[in-house]
Amino acid sequence: MSVTWRDVARKDFEDVVRSKLLWGITIGFVGLLTLFLVVGWVSGGTNDSTMTDLLSGMAQFVVFFVPLIALVAGYMAIVGERRSGSLRVLLSYPFSRSDVVFGKAIGRSVVVAAAICFGFLVVTLLGVPMTGDLAIVDLVLVAGFTVMLGVTFTALAVGISAATSSRGIALAWAVGLFFLMLVLWEALAVGIYYLIEGTRPGLEAEAWYFALYQANPLESYRIAIGAVTDSFVWPFVQLGLEDLSYAETGPGDLQTSARVEGEVPFYLRPWFSAVTFLAWTVIPLAIGYRRFENADLE
Amino acid sequence: MTAIETQSLTKRYGEAAAVDGLDLVVEEGEVFGFLGPNGAGKSTTINMLLDFIRPTSGSAVVLGMDARAESQAIRERIGVLAEGLDLYGRLTGRRHLELALEWADGTEPPTSLLERVGLSTDAAERTVGGYSKGMKQRLALAMALAGDPDLLILDEPSTGLDPNGIRTMRELVRDAADDGAAVFFSSHDLGQVESVCDRVGILNDGQLVAVDTVDGLREAVGAHAELYLRIADEPDVDLQWIDGVTEATYQDGRLTVTCDDPRAKARAIGALRDAGIEVLDVDASSVSLEDVFAAYTNGDVDLVEESGDAEESGRLAGVLQ
Numbered sequence A: 001m002s003v004t005w006r007d008v009a010r011k012d013f014e015d016v017v018r019s020k021l022l023w024g025i026t027i028g029f030v031g032l033l034t035l036f037l038v039v040g041w042v043s044g045g046t047n048d049s050t051m052t053d054l055l056s057g058m059a060q061f062v063v064f065f066v067p068l069i070a071l072v073a074g075y076m077a078i079v080g081e082r083r084s085g086s087l088r089v090l091l092s093y094p095f096s097r098s099d100v101v102f103g104k105a106i107g108r109s110v111v112v113a114a115a116i117c118f119g120f121l122v123v124t125l126l127g128v129p130m131t132g133d134l135a136i137v138d139l140v141l142v143a144g145f146t147v148m149l150g151v152t153f154t155a156l157a158v159g160i161s162a163a164t165s166s167r168g169i170a171l172a173w174a175v176g177l178f179f180l181m182l183v184l185w186e187a188l189a190v191g192i193y194y195l196i197e198g199t200r201p202g203l204e205a206e207a208w209y210f211a212l213y214q215a216n217p218l219e220s221y222r223i224a225i226g227a228v229t230d231s232f233v234w235p236f237v238q239l240g241l242e243d244l245s246y247a248e249t250g251p252g253d254l255q256t257s258a259r260v261e262g263e264v265p266f267y268l269r270p271w272f273s274a275v276t277f278l279a280w281t282v283i284p285l286a287i288g289y290r291r292f293e294n295a296d297l298e
Numbered sequence B: 001m002t003a004i005e006t007q008s009l010t011k012r013y014g015e016a017a018a019v020d021g022l023d024l025v026v027e028e029g030e031v032f033g034f035l036g037p038n039g040a041g042k043s044t045t046i047n048m049l050l051d052f053i054r055p056t057s058g059s060a061v062v063l064g065m066d067a068r069a070e071s072q073a074i075r076e077r078i079g080v081l082a083e084g085l086d087l088y089g090r091l092t093g094r095r096h097l098e099l100a101l102e103w104a105d106g107t108e109p110p111t112s113l114l115e116r117v118g119l120s121t122d123a124a125e126r127t128v129g130g131y132s133k134g135m136k137q138r139l140a141l142a143m144a145l146a147g148d149p150d151l152l153i154l155d156e157p158s159t160g161l162d163p164n165g166i167r168t169m170r171e172l173v174r175d176a177a178d179d180g181a182a183v184f185f186s187s188h189d190l191g192q193v194e195s196v197c198d199r200v201g202i203l204n205d206g207q208l209v210a211v212d213t214v215d216g217l218r219e220a221v222g223a224h225a226e227l228y229l230r231i232a233d234e235p236d237v238d239l240q241w242i243d244g245v246t247e248a249t250y251q252d253g254r255l256t257v258t259c260d261d262p263r264a265k266a267r268a269i270g271a272l273r274d275a276g277i278e279v280l281d282v283d284a285s286s287v288s289l290e291d292v293f294a295a296y297t298n299g300d301v302d303l304v305e306e307s308g309d310a311e312e313s314g315r316l317a318g319v320l321q
Helices: A005-016 A020-042 A051-074 A079-084 A086-090 A097-131 A136-163 A167-197 A207-214 A217-229 A272-293 B042-049 B071-075 B093-103 B110-117 B121-125 B133-145 B163-178 B190-196 B214-221 B264-274 B289-297 B314-320
Strands: B002-013 B016-027 B031-035 B057-062 B078-081 B151-155 B182-187 B199-204 B207-213 B225-230 B245-251 B254-259 B281-286 B304-306
Touching: A005 A097, A005 B093, A020 A051, A020 A097, A051 A097, A051 A136, A051 A167, A051 A217, A079 A086, A079 A136, A079 A167, A097 A136, A097 A272, A136 A167, A136 A217, A136 A272, A167 A207, A167 A217, A207 A217, A207 A272, A217 A272, B002 B042, B002 B182, B016 B042, B016 B182, B016 B207, B031 B042, B031 B163, B031 B190, B042 B057, B042 B151, B042 B182, B071 B078, B078 B133, B093 B110, B093 B121, B093 B133, B110 B121, B110 B133, B110 B163, B133 B151, B133 B163, B151 B163, B163 B182, B163 B190, B182 B190, B190 B214, B199 B214, B199 B289, B207 B214, B207 B289, B214 B289, B225 B264, B245 B264, B254 B264
Parallel strands: B031 B182, B031 B199, B078 B151, B151 B182
Antiparallel strands: B002 B016, B002 B057, B199 B207, B225 B254, B225 B281, B245 B254
16 A cells, blocks of 8 residues: 555644644634624624625635635645755655645645634624524535635645745745735736726726736635625725725625626636636646656755 | 666766766665765765655666656655654654554554664653654654665764664664665764674765775774873883784873774783783774775875774774773
8 A cells, every 4th residue: 555645634634733823823813703793793783784794794804814824824834844854754755746745735725624614613603693693505605615715825825835945935925925915916907907908997897807806816705705695895905096986886886797897707707716716726736746846855 | 686776876066066976786685884974975865866856867776666767666665764854843753653654554563663763652652842853863763664664774864863872773773684674874974884884885075985895994994093092101011912903102101002903902902901001091093084085095094083982983882891
C-alpha cells in the first residue's frame, strides 16, 4: 500500500487544528458575529427583521474574516514546512509533490470549512431565537457559499505557499492579493472602465464591467448572497469611485441585474459565482504545483 | 545490485559547482561514510539522491532505480535522516512514529522504535515542540528506521546528539548493517566515520578526493600520529622498541611519542603503566580533515596538537575506557 495525498491531508489536519493562531482568529470572528447580533438585538434593530436580513448583514463581515482565516490557515502550508525542514521529513516518505500540494489544500480546507460551520452554528443558535425565524434554505445556501469562499481562499493561499520559496514572499502575496480584492478592486475595475469608455461607470454600465467586478471572488460572494437573500449586500469597503450616489439610490437599484441594460448575460447570473470560485481554486493551485514540482528544495 | 551509484553527478549554482562530476558506488549491505567539511557538497549530493534537488547534469541510481524518474519507488524502500530537518511541533513523539510507520508500511510497534533510539515513553507522549535538539534527532532517527528500510541515508546524523546519543546512533547503524541494509552516512567528523564505516569517500569542494577502506584511511592519516604525555620526571623506560613507535622524546615534563601506527599510542601508555610511571595527563595530535585531504593528495600529514578529550578522539577513547 502506497501513501497518497490523503495521508498528507490527514497529517496536516491534525497539525493545523492545533494551531493557536487559527483558533484565535476563528474565535475573534465568531465573537464579533455574536457581538453584532446581540447589539442589533438590544438596540431593537432586529426586532422586526428576519433571519434572511441577518444573513445578508453578516455577509459584510464574512468577506473580511473568511478570507483572513483561510489565508492564515494556508499561506504557510508548504513554504513554512519547506523553510523549517519538516518538508524534508515528509518527502523522505514516498509522497509525490502533487500529493503534498493537494493533500495540504484539502487538509487545510477541511479546517477552514469546520471553522465556518462553527460560526454558522453560533449564528443559528443565537439568530433563531432573536428573529423567531429559521429560514433553513437561506441558511444552508449562505453557509454553502461561505464554505466555498473559504475553500477558494484556502486553495489560493496553498497555491501561493507552493509557488514561493520564502515565508516573506508568501506573506507579501497573501496580504497583497487580499488587499487588492478587499480594498482596491473597485479602483481597478473603475480605472479600466475609464480607460476604455472614457467615463466612469454610472448606475447603468456595460456588462463586461460587472463581469470584471465579479471576477473578484469576494464580489462574487457578495452578489451570490445578495441573490440568495434578495437584498443588496454592502461591500466591506466602498471607495465610491462609480458615478452614482449611494445615498439617493435604493438598494434594489444597486443589484447588478438592475444595472445592466437589457437581458442579464449568463456570466452575471448568481450561479456564475461558482465558476469564479472554481477558477480561483484551480488556477492558483495549478501554478503553485507547477512551480513546486520544478523547485529545488534546499 | 548496488545501493547507490552516481555517474558524473553535477549540481551547479550559476558558475559555482556544489557537486562536480561525482562518480560514486555504494554496495549493498555496506556502511559507507561520506566524509567532508561543511560546504563540501555532501548534503547537495544527498538531496539529489532523494530528488529534493535536481542535478545540472549526470545521474544517480538508488537501489537500481533512477533517482529522478523513480523517486517515489525509491523512497518506499529507504529510511532518511535529512540534514536541517524539523518535526511537527504540535504533534507528540508517538504520533510522529505512528505516522512514519504508516507511511513506510512498517509493522513494528512504536514502543520498540522508541527503545532502539533511547527515547522514554514519557517523552513520547509530549508534543515535539518541547523537545531538545538531541531528542528531535533521536525521534527522527526512529522515524528513519520505521519500516525496515533496505538503505539508510543519514545526513550528519550526530548533529545535536550528546556522546550517549552518538553511541546509540553508531550501534543502530551497525545493527542495520548486520540486518543487511546499506547505510550511507555523511559526516564532517573523522572519528565518527572511522568508528562505524566499512568504506569512506572523501569529498572536498564538490569533488571526490578519495575512496578508501577505513583501514586504508587509518594508515594514511595515522602515519605520523603523536602522543603527548605529562609525566613528572623523565621516564627510564625505552618506548622505541614498541611496535609502531618511531620516536620518544622528553622535554620539560612532557613526553612526545611519535607513532607510525595509531594503535601504538595505547601500547606506549600501557608500557608506561607497567613500569609504574604515573601519567598525569594525555593529549594526542588530532588529525583534521585538511590533513586527510593532504594525506591523499600529497601523501603527507601535518599534525595539529589539540586537547584530547577522551569522548571525542575516537581511537584513544576506546583504549582508555
